Amino acid sequence: MNIMTEQSLENAVGEKMSAKSNEVIKMRGDKVGVFYGEKQALFDVNLDVRLNQVTALIGPSGCGKSTFLRCLNRMNDTIDSARVTGKITLDEEDIYDKNIDVVELRARVGMVFQKPNPFPKSIYENVAYGPRIHGLAKRKADMDQIVESSLKKAAIWNEVKDRLQEPGTGLSGGQQQRLCIARAIAVSPEVILMDEPCSALDPIATARVEELIDELRQNYTIVIVTHSMQQAARVSQRTAMFHLGYLVEEGATDKMFTNPDDQRTQDYITGRFG
Amino acid sequence: MTDISMDTMVRVAAHPRRDIGLKARYAAERRFRIYGALAISIGLAFLAIMLITIVSKGYTAFWQTTVTLPINFDEKVIDPSNKRATDPSVLIKANYPKLAENALVAKLGINPDDKPMIRKLKGFLSEGARVQLRDIVAADPSVIGTTRDVNILAAANLDSAFKGQIDLSVEEARRKVSDQQIAWMNKLKADGAMAEHFNTGLFTYGASSRPETSGMGVAIIGSFYMMIIVLLLALPIGVAASIYLEEFAKKNRFTDLIEVNINNLAAVPSIVFGLLGLAVFINFLGMPRSAAFVGGLVLTLMTLPTIIIATRAALAAVPPSIRSAALGLGASKMQMVFQHILPLAAPGILTGTIIGLARALGETAPLLLIGMVAFVADYPKTPFDPATALPVQIYMWANEAERAFVERMSGAIIILLVFLMAMNITAIVLRRRFERRW
Numbered sequence: 219m220n221i222m223t224e225q226s227l228e229n230a231v232g233e234k235m236s237a238k239s240n241e242v243i244k245m246r247g248d249k250v251g252v253f254y255g256e257k258q259a260l261f262d263v264n265l266d267v268r269l270n271q272v273t274a275l276i277g278p279s280g281c282g283k284s285t286f287l288r289c290l291n292r293m294n295d296t297i298d299s300a301r302v303t304g305k306i307t308l309d310e311e312d313i314y315d316k317n318i319d320v321v322e323l324r325a326r327v328g329m330v331f332q333k334p335n336p337f338p339k340s341i342y343e344n345v346a347y348g349p350r351i352h353g354l355a356k357r358k359a360d361m362d363q364i365v366e367s368s369l370k371k372a373a374i375w376n377e378v379k380d381r382l383q384e385p386g387t388g389l390s391g392g393q394q395q396r397l398c399i400a401r402a403i404a405v406s407p408e409v410i411l412m413d414e415p416c417s418a419l420d421p422i423a424t425a426r427v428e429e430l431i432d433e434l435r436q437n438y439t440i441v442i443v444t445h446s447m448q449q450a451a452r453v454s455q456r457t458a459m460f461h462l463g464y465l466v467e468e469g470a471t472d473k474m475f476t477n478p479d480d481q482r483t484q485d486y487i488t489g490r491f492g
Numbered sequence: 493m494t495d496i497s498m499d500t501m502v503r504v505a506a507h508p509r510r511d512i513g514l515k516a517r518y519a520a521e522r523r524f525r526i527y528g529a530l531a532i533s534i535g536l537a538f539l540a541i542m543l544i545t546i547v548s549k550g551y552t553a554f555w556q557t558t559v560t561l562p563i564n565f566d567e568k569v570i571d572p573s574n575k576r577a578t579d580p581s582v583l584i585k586a587n588y589p590k591l592a593e594n595a596l597v598a599k600l601g602i603n604p605d606d607k608p609m610i611r612k613l614k615g616f617l618s619e620g621a622r623v624q625l626r627d628i629v630a631a632d633p634s635v636i637g638t639t640r641d642v643n644i645l646a647a648a649n650l651d652s653a654f655k656g657q658i659d660l661s662v663e664e665a666r667r668k669v670s671d672q673q674i675a676w677m678n679k680l681k682a683d684g685a686m687a688e689h690f691n692t693g694l695f696t697y698g699a700s701s702r703p704e705t706s707g708m709g710v711a712i713i714g715s716f717y718m719m720i721i722v723l724l725l726a727l728p729i730g731v732a733a734s735i736y737l738e739e740f741a742k743k744n745r746f747t748d749l750i751e752v753n754i755n756n757l758a759a760v761p762s763i764v765f766g767l768l769g770l771a772v773f774i775n776f777l778g779m780p781r782s783a784a785f786v787g788g789l790v791l792t793l794m795t796l797p798t799i800i801i802a803t804r805a806a807l808a809a810v811p812p813s814i815r816s817a818a819l820g821l822g823a824s825k826m827q828m829v830f831q832h833i834l835p836l837a838a839p840g841i842l843t844g845t846i847i848g849l850a851r852a853l854g855e856t857a858p859l860l861l862i863g864m865v866a867f868v869a870d871y872p873k874t875p876f877d878p879a880t881a882l883p884v885q886i887y888m889w890a891n892e893a894e895r896a897f898v899e900r901m902s903g904a905i906i907i908l909l910v911f912l913m914a915m916n917i918t919a920i921v922l923r924r925r926f927e928r929r930w
Contacts, residue, residue, distance in 0.1 A: 296819060298743055321822050329820035335813035337832060347831075348821040398817070405821060 242269040244409060244439045245290060245327075249304035252285050252294065259285050262304070263465045265458055267409070272431060272440045274454035274471065276447065278486065281460040283443045287411050290441060291327035292320050308409070325352055328407035332414040334394035336386030336401070341378050344386040344397055345369060348405035364404055371437075372400035373430050392423025399430065403438075410434065412442040416449065428453050447487050451475050459483045546902050546909075553903025556691035556704065557654040558643040559617065559680060561595040565629065565636045569594070576633070583633065588625040592617050592644050599685065600676055612672050618645035620705035645693075646686065648703040648896035650677060654686065657895060694903060698869040699880070699888075703896030706889075708904055710868045714784045714879030715853060721788025721875065722795055722852050727845050729792075730799030737800075738807045739829050758797035765794045766858030774862060781863040782878035790862060791852040798851065802844020806837035839926035846919040850912050856883040882908045 245267040252260040260282040267273050267290075275283035285294070292313065294300040306313050313323055325348075336344050345365045348354075355361035365382070369375040374396040378389070386397050395415055402410055412431070416424040431440060431453045444450050450457055451471060458468040459480070467480045478484050567574070570586040593613060594604075602609050621644045628642065629635055649668040652658050654677060664671050680686035697707030741747045769790035773779045779786050810833050818828040859865065865884050872879040880888070886908065889901035 291820070293816070293820065296815070321824050323822075324820060325822035329816075331813060331816055331820070333813055335811075335817045337814065337817060338836065347818075347823075351821070351823055351827055351831075401817075401821065 241271070243267070244269040244309070245441075246307045247286070247289070247304065248306070250286065250289060250306060251303040252282070252289060253301040253303070254297070255299040259463055260289075261463045263460075265465055265468055267439060267441055268456060269439050270435055270437075271455040272435050272442060272453050273456045273458065274450035275441065275443045275458050275460060276445075276450050276486070277460035277466075279445075282463040283458075283460045284413055286460070287413055287441060287443050290409070290411055291324050291329055293324075293329065295320060325405050326407055327409045327411060328402035328405060330395070330398050330402050330410065330412045330415050333418050334391055334398050336389070336394050336397050338385060338387050340383045341369075341386045341389070341397060342382040345400050345404045348401060352405055354405065368400040368404040369397075371403050371434070372396045373426065373433070374400060390423070392419050392426060395419060395423070395427055396430065399427070399434075403434075407438065409439045409441065412440065414443050414445060417445060424449070447475075447489075459486065461486070546905050549899060550902025550904075550906045552655050552657070553694060553899045553906075554691050555655070555688040556693060557646040557651040557686060557688050559596070559646055560641055560643050560685045560687070561592065561599055562639050563591055563595045563625065563642045563644075564639045565625075566591065566594070567637050570629065570636055583629055584626065586626070586629075588622045588629075589617075589619070591625055592621040595644075599683075600679065612670065613676075615647050615668075616650055616673055616676065618647045618704045619702055620645050620700075623705070643689065645704045648894060651704055652895050652899075653677060654681070654688070657899075694900065698871065699867045700869065703892075703894055703900060706897075706900065708882065708885050708907065710871060711880045711882045711885035711904075713872055714787070714864070714868075715881045717784035717872070717875040717879065718788040718791055718881060719849055719853060721785060722791050722849060723845070725788070725792040726795045726799050726848065730796050730845075731803050731841060733796075734800050734803035734807060735829055735834070738804045739825065739833070754797050754800055758801060761857075762794055762855050763857040763861065765790050766861030768793065769858060769862050780876055780878075782866045782868070782880075783876045784864075784872060784879040784881075785875040786862050787859050787864050787879075787881060788875065790858045791855060794855065794858065795848040795852045798848035799841075799845050802847070803837070803841045806840025806844065807833060809840065810836045839923050842926075843919045843923045846915050846922070850915040850919075853915070854883055854908065854912060856881075856887055859884050860887075882911070 243266045247263050247265045250260060250263040250265075251258060263282075263286055265273075265286070275287060277283050288294045289302055289306055290313075294302060302314060308323070308326065311318065313327075337347065339347075342365055345368050346355075346361050349361060349364050355364055366375065366379075369378060374393060377393060378397070386394065389397060395418075399410075399415075415431075416427050419427065428449065431442065434440060435455075442450075442454065454471045456469065457471045457474040459466040459474065459478075459482070461482055467474065467478060467483045469479075474483065475487055478487070569590050570576075570588075571582050576582045593610070596613060596617060597604055597610060602613075604610075624642065624644060646654065649658070650673065653660075653669045653674060658667060658669055660667075660674065677686060693705065694707045695712065696709045697705055698710040700706035737747060737750065769786060773786045773789055774781055814832050814836065815828060818832045819825075823831070859881050864878075864880055865888060866878055866880060868878045868880055882904065886901055886904045889897045889904060892898075892901075
């Protein structure tokens with residue numbers, strides 16, 4: 219798929235396959251609300267994340283889409299003042315339940331951040347860190363295998379295979395972000411959360427990461443926050459539109475971009491505000 | 493063509509330059525630079541004056557005048573009644589200065605019966621000759637009855653005269669060295685028997701009332717013990733406290749209060765820590781007075797705030813993206829801190845620790861209060877024995893009147909400054925080498 223930025227929105231949407239009907243719900247948000255101290259940032263969000271699909275969260279800055287994303291692997295727990303209400307399930311299990319261990323949850327729901335953030339260690343160590351702390355590889359050979367397959371899945375193996383011992387911070391921005399994706403894949407998560415993964419990348423690096431997201435969809439469920447309408451249209455099957463902490467509208471991406479139900483969605487995707 | 497260029501000219505002319513005070517702005521900047529340069533030059537000038545004063549006064553302390561004499565270990569002087577086989581204490585109490593005096597009398601060609609002349613020799617050789625010769629005999633009693641060349645320390649006044657520090661134009665009665673002694677000194681110098689040697693005693697001797705036999709040996713050992721104790725206690729406690737406060741403790745009023753208190757503790761006068769040490773460690777817990785161990789504990793208390801502040805700053809400087817990355821992979825908080833944050837903060841922590849140690853090394857006031865300002869002649873074998881510290885030794889020598897003590901004080905200051913500079917340079921090198929950029 220050609221994914222240059224000047225490509226028109228309608229073409230991109232037109233090429234999308236329409237969503238199939240027999241879909242499995244992987245994660246479900248039920249009346250999710252988030253408070254930062256006294257201030258409520260998210261109101262009663264009901265949103266389903268479907269298995270092996272890419273769900274894009276769009277909306278203007280400060281609308282709560284990143285906040286919702288960070289609820290899905292409980293990264294909001296790291297903020298002292300943050301409080302989450304409602305219910306979020308992963309395979310029908312409440313992830314905020316007392317019996318759920320947050321460390322285990324984050325191994326199942328991985329995350330890729332806005333700014334590429336490799337550890338200041340070697341490329342190999344970056345990928346091997348997750349499997350090591352979770353005890354996924356008993357022997358060195360197993361670890362080598364995990365590192366290689368993760369880097370291959372993240373489409374960066376050919377660029378780094380000869381310099382695995384060099385620091386990950388020495389790579390270019392786009393390579394760093396793919397390294398971070400490889401790092402997330404290495405612990406075999408079920409869901410990968412991506413918080414504006416391309417906002418710090420140039421168009422060519424963005425194109426490579428978008429191709430990668432499309433490939434990863436075969437094996438993983440992906441939730442991506444993006445500010446780029448084109449990106450949402452290109453990579454996602456479902457799109458959710460947030461505004462001022464509310465979920466405005468959610469649906470199949472091609473419908474959202476051609477015939478949205480809500481006037482605010484219409485205005486946002488055509489660039490009238492945001 | 494003409495039209496276009498005309499048009500351009502018209503447009504240029506249509507924008508007259510406004511007066512936006514550029515001249516005044518640049519003048520202000522120039523003035524500010526001049527003030528800055530002036531301030532720095534004045535500072536550097538004072539630093540230069542201080543260093544030049546100390547070095548010019550102190551470098552001679554690293555040299556010590558000795559007189560090489562053929563000492564006859566005469567049995568009649570050491571053990572006249574030949575009892576040393578039954579009573580070894582004879583060898584300790586023997587009249588060793590007499591041996592040195594005899595050798596000097598012979599060397600100078602004075603008639604051994606000329607008592608008034610011999611009396612004038614008093615104060616030529618150091619009283620330390622007694623210990624010097626005693627140690628030789630104690631180490632090897634078979635030396636008795638033989639003659640061997642020994643470098644005997646010259647007395648402090650002769651040492652000063654030899655180094656040219658005594659003004660000989662002053663009337664004889666008003667100076668410490670007589671004309672006769674000067675004449676002997678010049679004679680020995682011409683013979684090559686009297687010369688300056690590197691002053692190892694400055695580093696090895698303990699406290700003494702005679703300048704030529706006093707050194708910083710006890711102070712160096714005491715300071716070394718204290719630095720080890722501070723390092724072993726303050727580094728782990730400080731780093732652990734910082735990690736807890738920075739990474740684990742909830743941010744609330746109580747932790748805010750603790751933070752304010754730690755910052756204030758760093759500014760508490762060090763003598764207050766000395767009072768605390770006196771009250772708690774010595775009076776309440778009954779630990780020994782003057783001991784390096786107590787000094788180390790007091791300096792630990794004093795250094796902790798410095799280390800905690802530096803460590804917290806180093807921890808906070810690790811970018812949040814690294815924390816998110818580790819947590820996002822499912823690392824526990826403990827794993828995040830110890831596998832990612834701490835290694836990245838290590839250079840900052842080390843720098844803070846070394847600077848804290850350097851401060852502790854130069855600290856005097858709290859040690860005075862816990863009794864480390866003592867006259868300690870013997871090496872402290874353990875940190876619980878009485879000891880002094882480098883800056884305290886400087887303080888004690890500064891209280892002495894003799895010229896030779898002033899010289900030693902300046903020498904000790906040079907040594908302390910060298911230690912401090914070495915520590916600070918280490919800190920800078922560590923920071924440069926391990927600094928990471930994101």
